Amino acid sequence: MIAGHDIDALLEAYRGRGREALLPALWDAQRAHGHISPENVHRISHVLRVPEADIYGVIGFYTLFHEEPTGRRIIRVCADPTCALVGADEVLHGLHDRLGLSGDGTTADGEYTVEHSPCLGMCDYAPAALVSERGEDDIALPKATVDDLLGIWNGAYFTPAGDDESVLLDPSLDAAPQTLSAYGDYRALRRAIFDLSPEEVIATVEASGLIGRGGAAFPTGLKWKFTRGAAGDVKYVVCNADESEPGTFKDRVLMEHRPHLLLEGIALGAYAVGTGKAIIFVRGEYPKATAILGSAIQEAEAAGVLGAGIMGSEFSLDIDIRRGAGAYICGEETALFEAIEGKRGFPRMKPPYPTTFGLFGKPTAVNNVETLCAIPGIVRQGADWFKGFGTAESSGTKLVSVSGHVGRPGVYEIQPGITLRRFLDDYCGGVVGELRTVLMGGAAGTFLLPHEIDVPLTFEDLRAAGSTFGSGAIMVFNDSTDLRDLLRRLGLFFQHESCGKCFPCQLGTQRQVEILERLEAPRAGDRERLHDIGLTMSEASICGLGHTAALAVLSALEKFPELFDAEE
Amino acid sequence: MTDDKIKLTLDGKPVSVAKGATLLEAAREAGVDIPLICYHEATSPNGLCRVCVVDVDGGRVLQPACVAECGADTQVETRNERVERSRRTILEMLNASVNLEQAPEIQDMIADYSADDERFPDARRRESEVIDDNPFYVRDYEQCVLCWRCVQVCAEDAQFTFALTLKNRGHETSVATAFDISMTDSPCVFCGQCVGVCPTGALKPKVEWGIEQGWSDEELRRQTRRKRKKDNG
Numbered sequence: 188m189i190a191g192h193d194i195d196a197l198l199e200a201y202r203g204r205g206r207e208a209l210l211p212a213l214w215d216a217q218r219a220h221g222h223i224s225p226e227n228v229h230r231i232s233h234v235l236r237v238p239e240a241d242i243y244g245v246i247g248f249y250t251l252f253h254e255e256p257t258g259r260r261i262i263r264v265c266a267d268p269t270c271a272l273v274g275a276d277e278v279l280h281g282l283h284d285r286l287g288l289s290g291d292g293t294t295a296d297g298e299y300t301v302e303h304s305p306c307l308g309m310c311d312y313a314p315a316a317l318v319s320e321r322g323e324d325d326i327a328l329p330k331a332t333v334d335d336l337l338g339i340w341n342g343a344y345f346t347p348a349g350d351d352e353s354v355l356l357d358p359s360l361d362a363a364p365q366t367l368s369a370y371g372d373y374r375a376l377r378r379a380i381f382d383l384s385p386e387e388v389i390a391t392v393e394a395s396g397l398i399g400r401g402g403a404a405f406p407t408g409l410k411w412k413f414t415r416g417a418a419g420d421v422k423y424v425v426c427n428a429d430e431s432e433p434g435t436f437k438d439r440v441l442m443e444h445r446p447h448l449l450l451e452g453i454a455l456g457a458y459a460v461g462t463g464k465a466i467i468f469v470r471g472e473y474p475k476a477t478a479i480l481g482s483a484i485q486e487a488e489a490a491g492v493l494g495a496g497i498m499g500s501e502f503s504l505d506i507d508i509r510r511g512a513g514a515y516i517c518g519e520e521t522a523l524f525e526a527i528e529g530k531r532g533f534p535r536m537k538p539p540y541p542t543t544f545g546l547f548g549k550p551t552a553v554n555n556v557e558t559l560c561a562i563p564g565i566v567r568q569g570a571d572w573f574k575g576f577g578t579a580e581s582s583g584t585k586l587v588s589v590s591g592h593v594g595r596p597g598v599y600e601i602q603p604g605i606t607l608r609r610f611l612d613d614y615c616g617g618v619v620g621e622l623r624t625v626l627m628g629g630a631a632g633t634f635l636l637p638h639e640i641d642v643p644l645t646f647e648d649l650r651a652a653g654s655t656f657g658s659g660a661i662m663v664f665n666d667s668t669d670l671r672d673l674l675r676r677l678g679l680f681f682q683h684e685s686c687g688k689c690f691p692c693q694l695g696t697q698r699q700v701e702i703l704e705r706l707e708a709p710r711a712g713d714r715e716r717l718h719d720i721g722l723t724m725s726e727a728s729i730c731g732l733g734h735t736a737a738l739a740v741l742s743a744l745e746k747f748p749e750l751f752d753a754e755e
Numbered sequence: 756m757t758d759d760k761i762k763l764t765l766d767g768k769p770v771s772v773a774k775g776a777t778l779l780e781a782a783r784e785a786g787v788d789i790p791l792i793c794y795h796e797a798t799s800p801n802g803l804c805r806v807c808v809v810d811v812d813g814g815r816v817l818q819p820a821c822v823a824e825c826g827a828d829t830q831v832e833t834r835n836e837r838v839e840r841s842r843r844t845i846l847e848m849l850n851a852s853v854n855l856e857q858a859p860e861i862q863d864m865i866a867d868y869s870a871d872d873e874r875f876p877d878a879r880r881r882e883s884e885v886i887d888d889n890p891f892y893v894r895d896y897e898q899c900v901l902c903w904r905c906v907q908v909c910a911e912d913a914q915f916t917f918a919l920t921l922k923n924r925g926h927e928t929s930v931a932t933a934f935d936i937s938m939t940d941s942p943c944v945f946c947g948q949c950v951g952v953c954p955t956g957a958l959k960p961k962v963e964w965g966i967e968q969g970w971s972d973e974e975l976r977r978q979t980r981r982k983r984k985k986d987n988g
Contacts, residue, residue, distance in 0.1 A: 225934050238910075240941070243933040244920030254934070514924075531921065536802050536822055687901070687921070687928035690792075690804045691841070694848035697926035698875055710876065723844040726817045726837060727805040734816065 192219045192322065194227050198234045206237050207547075209245060209529030213252055214510060221261070221321050222253040237529065248531040248686075249512035250305075251471045258293045261319040262336050263304035267433045267630075268676050269590040269662060270306075275314035279303055281333035299337075305515065305680055306433035306630075307472045310590035310662075311597045312344050317472055325474040353600045354576070354584045355560050360444045364479045366486070370447040373492040375563035376454050380500045383566070385415060388459040392562065394570035396582035401427055401518070401555030402628075402658040403731070404646055407562075410552055413542035414460040417550035422462040425546055425553040426453055428469040428476070429523055431515040432629035433680060434660035437586035438556035440598040442469070442476035445560065446483035452559030454493060454504050455566055460552045463503045468523050471511040480508055515684035519730050520545075520553045522686065533688045534730035555658075557586055577603035581645040585656075591663040592619040603645040607635070610644060611663065620665030624746070628657030630677050631735035633742035655738075670750055671706040674743055678703035681736040692733030695724040699737060709753045717744060717751070765831045778809055778820035778831060787833050790842060790864045793902035794821040795952055798912045801903060806842050806864065809833045817841060839868065846870040851878035852926070854897045857956030861900070881929070885964075888937035890979050891945045893964045896929055898957040905949035905958060906930060918943040 197215045201208045212235060216227045223246050232239045246252045253261075264270075264279045279291075282301045286294050293300040309315030312329030316336055319325045328335060329344035349356030357365070379388050393408025414422060426449070430438040441449060453465050469477045484506050488494035495503045514532045516522045521535035524546045545551025561583055565573045574582045581603035587610075590596045594616020601610060607625065611618055625635045633654045635642065642652045649656045664673065678700035685696040699720050702713050721737030721744075728734055744751060759774050765785045772781045782789045792804035800822045808817035810832040817838060825831075832838065846861070847870045855861050864870070886894040901921075909919045918941040922931040932941040950958045965975045 228933065238917030238920075238942075239933040240917050240920040240931075243931070244922060247922045248924050531924075536819075682925060685925035687923075687925045688801070688803060690806075690845050690849060690901075693901070693926055693928065694845065694852060697879060698848050698851065701875070701878060705877075716875065719840060719844045720848070722837075723841045723848075726815075727808045727841040727845065728816075729802060729805075 194219070194230055198230060201234050205235055206529035207527060208235055209237060209242065210249075210509065210512060210526060213242075213246065214512065217252055218319075219322060221257040221259065221319075222255055224256075235529075241530075245529065245531055249471070249514050250683075251513035256293070256297070258298050258300035259321045260298065261300040261302070263302045263307070263317045263319075264331065264336075265305070265307045265309070265313070265315045266303040266676065267306040267680055268626075268673050269310040269434060269596075270314040271672070271676060272591060272664075272668070273313045275303075278314050278316075278331055278333055278336070282336060285333060285337060304472075305513075305683055306431065306435075308430055308436040308439050308470070309344075310434055310436055310588065313590065313596075317474075324478065325471075327472065327475055349600060352602075354564055355441065355445070355448070355557065355586060356598070356600045357445065364443060364483065365445050365447060367447055367483070367490055367492070370445070372490075373447070373451045373454070373487070373498075373563075375566040376451050376458070376492065377498055379455055379458050379566055380498060380502050385459045385461055388455060388566060389415060391570050392459070392565055395565045395573040396570075396579070397558065397561055397565065397573065398581075398646065399555055400557035400561070400585070400658065402432070402631075404656070407554060407558055410542060410554070411456065411459050413540075414550050414552040417543045419550050421547075421549045422460055422464075423546045423549055423551040424453060424456045424460060424462055424465040425520075425523065425527070425551055426465065426467040426556060426559055427518065427520060427523060427553055428467050428473070428556050429511050429518040430556065430658070431470055431472075431518050431684075432631065432658050432660055433677075434590055434626070434629045434632075434662040435588045435658045436590075437588045437598045437659055439473055439476055441556050441560050441586070442473070443479055446480050447487065448560045448563060449480070449556055450483055450487055450493060450506065452562040453506060454497070455562045456552055456554060456559060457504050458502055460550075463505060465504060465506045466509055466527060466546070467506065468509045468511060468517070468527060470517075471513050477508060477510055484508070514686070515680075516686045516730075516732055519732060522730070523553065524551070531686070533686050534732070536729065557659075578643075578645050578647070580647040581656075585644070585659060587644070587659040587661055589615050589661045589663065592622075592665040592668070593617065593663050594619060601644060604643050606643050607640040607661070611640070611661075615663075618663055618665060620667060623664050623666045623668055623670070626662040626664065626673075626739065627660075628655040628738075629660035629662070630680050631732075631738050632657055632660065632662075633738055634746045636746055670743070670747060671703075674706065674740060674750070675700070675703045677739050681732075685732065685736065689727075689729040689733060691724045691727040692729070692736060695720045695728075695733070696736055699724075699740060703740070706750060709751055711753045713753060714744060714748075714751045717741075761825050761827045763825050763827065763829045763831060766833055772825050776825050778811070778818060778823050778825055779807060781825050781831070782809075782820060782833055789820050789833060790867070791821060792861060792864075792900060792954060793904070795902075795904050795954075797952065798904050798907045803901070803903060804845070806845055808838060808841055810835050810838055843868040843870050847874040848878075849900060851875035852881050853900055853955075854880075854895075855900075855955065857898060858900070858954060860954065879926070881926070883929070886938075887961075887964075889939050889943070889945065890961060891947065892950050892961055893959055894930075894938075895957050895959065898955045899930060900955055900957075901928055901930070902954055904952040904954070908948040908952055909943075913948050914944070914946050916942050916944055916946070919949070 307315040316328040316331035345362035517532040522532040682700040687693040802819040807820040
């Protein structure tokens, strides 16, 4: 990390680069100064040759960037559903009180800025906080208290992970990231490079039936085949580590504990599609995962399993890490490309698809962290081994993130096919209290009622039940939950995270939350309003965010109609 | 040359268009009217407003006619129940946020789709003061629908001046200069192209605005560039 506060010295590292270096340069300025001033925008503009207005627009798009001065310590407390269940609001209000703030803002002495934040991906350690100390690396704080946040903290946390049947997780893992020597010598990559053609790797992945774990469930082998077959000498593999779906934190656990599993998966993807260039885009709220991946890349390059001439072969791979800056939309693959390119994270129109027109307009295979982590096992042990787990349509193991009212929130590796009920009982220590509902698939998910939880956890069964596996988020709520407050928070999340590009989502997420905020006393016609807003967003928006921003509300209209009754 | 033609059915009628033609072009070929807000012949289409959406083969999502290409042998419905609901709801939600009084084309759409003025009571409107910071035009972002045309012509679609950007995101998005500096402090060269492509009254020549304000001829001369030229000459 670059130390020092002199912007010109910081920017020396970027000389000769262009707009793609904008987010890294803004991060350096933000870290050193706590915000990005007009003077610094001017200097960045000159070094990177990007118009000042464009830079200003980028700063305003990403919530972790500030254009106004901030306190020396910026404290962000998650205000999304699972953190709210365990007192996130009380922590926020406690901070306001202790610091003499009337709400979110900066103290008069310039020491503290307090903000509420969208999901920080630490739902297993709710309430979560993200702290930025001027000039230091950011820290994600588990089970945050007011005293922690104002004092000196111990940010250590460890998500217990895996059992004897685990593939992606490993019961021998402890709080430290797995080292290269503990992980092993990238045996799958060695096998691929020396024994298999890229086409054979792709064929194996296709035969395994692996489908994307990021939420869209697209066949991975097919995506690689398209990218490999696309015209062009320059191609990319991009790892989507912008896990931001409220209630989802499995990718964080993989990156923090098994960085080499991910790196080997990325290397296999690069070998398969035929590129020497890969980028991992990690959400800005995951500073620990970002640092661990950075160290792991260095470790792997030093050992010759990544970098130039891997294992003495002709195959070379350079893996870069890019840090996001607070925008759920950047989990959408084309918005993610725009962010790497140094732009506002707007989703692009598709077609063209990333496999032909992706990052920098080049053919790109973009895969989720968990998807890539499944690859080494498939290449090493074969498609049939992988198909031995799960069901025909949901092959392999699957990680799920469980939060809310269960005995043991956390990340679990399951074999698809187990019912939700058995999973909650056998893995999660059961439901705490009387189950009211399960929000399946995250904020962009659907509600299941207590009598519906015998559904097998597979992509196909959940789809048939009108629900979704999504990215594997399972949020459990007991009968003490205020469902109106839950819906309001979901609505606030989407209102905050809509990029604003297309009218249906830009306007719909706003109109939707306005109604969800008055559910204590709905107006006549609110049910029909939510229905029209929801279908319009679902059918007419540009991207997946808009298409799913009303899913939970439409599901609630069906499952909890009494919440929307207006008093006549 | 039949290979270069695509046949599809649009509102029950067969249409033949060149390969690569958009659904909008096919609709025009068939004499079918498609409402448009953000689309402009002179700017790169971004498919933002989505009032041009049509139903292709009853697909899960509707397609923006301005950018979506025609598919061979598809069945396109330009105004069925789904299409009408989306168009009407978008217009109602837009009307609840933006002052559309000086957008006659959108007013016609509101009438055509029976969009209810009062559909979203207590909605948060995008309110702002009129920005009068130069002798050539004023900016009234209460009337801005965020079609992006002004930002686009200021940038790579025409002028390469880059005075404008989009600020914030979601419903709070607005068009702005860097750090909201005045237009005279920005790189703006006052080419006027942004005013020319604005579909509402958000960008308006200063003289027109002055007349609306009831300024005297003398005031108009004093407040606009014509006076300064005379002084300098």
